Amino acid sequence: MPGRHPRLASFVHAARGLAVLLRQPNAWLHLVAAAIVVALAAYLQVSPGEWLALILAIALVLAAEALNTAIEHVVDIASPEWSALARDAKDVAAAGVLICAIGALGIGLIVFVPRLI
Numbered sequence: 001m002p003g004r005h006p007r008l009a010s011f012v013h014a015a016r017g018l019a020v021l022l023r024q025p026n027a028w029l030h031l032v033a034a035a036i037v038v039a040l041a042a043y044l045q046v047s048p049g050e051w052l053a054l055i056l057a058i059a060l061v062l063a064a065e066a067l068n069t070a071i072e073h074v075v076d077i078a079s080p081e082w083s084a085l086a087r088d089a090k091d092v093a094a095a096g097v098l099i100c101a102i103g104a105l106g107i108g109l110i111v112f113v114p115r116l117i
């Protein structure tokens with residue numbers, strides 16, 4: 001970007017990427033889930049270690065969703081026609097989000113279930 005400091009430009013591009021990500025319905029689903037987790041953790045006054053685990057889980061899922069979205073876009077550019085490799089690339093990227101979401105669910109259960117029963 002001409003006339004702009006390269007470091008600042010990187011942040012501006014990343015912020016635009018965030019806006020693109022927020023156009024994905026799945027990203028909103030993850031954000032709503034994250035907001036519920038943060039509200040519940042604050043209400044239940046979880047420990048600093050538990051906050052650490054919850055924040056890492058939330059960041060991991062959102063980052064996985066961002067990479068999944070980027071891979072979908074790249075695959076659509078590289079292979080607009082049907083291709084077994086394109087299908088595998090998208091499905092494996094989606095599996096990455098699923099793995100992170102299952103891990104986050106496990107963390108949520110470990111932190112919250114003992115407090116709620």
Ligand SMILES: Nc1ncnc2c1ncn2[C@@H]1O[C@H](COP(=O)(O)OP(=O)(O)OP(=O)(O)O)[C@@H](O)[C@H]1O
Nearest residue numbers: 026072079080081082083084086087088090091094
């Ligand atoms: N070019 C392609 N060739 C073969 N299969 C494809 C191709 N594009 C998509 N698919 C298959 O269709 C599925 C859905 O693809 P699509 O591009 O609609 O992403 P999506 O899963 O709907 O993305 P999201 O729901 O996260 O926005 C993929 O997971 C893949 O299995």
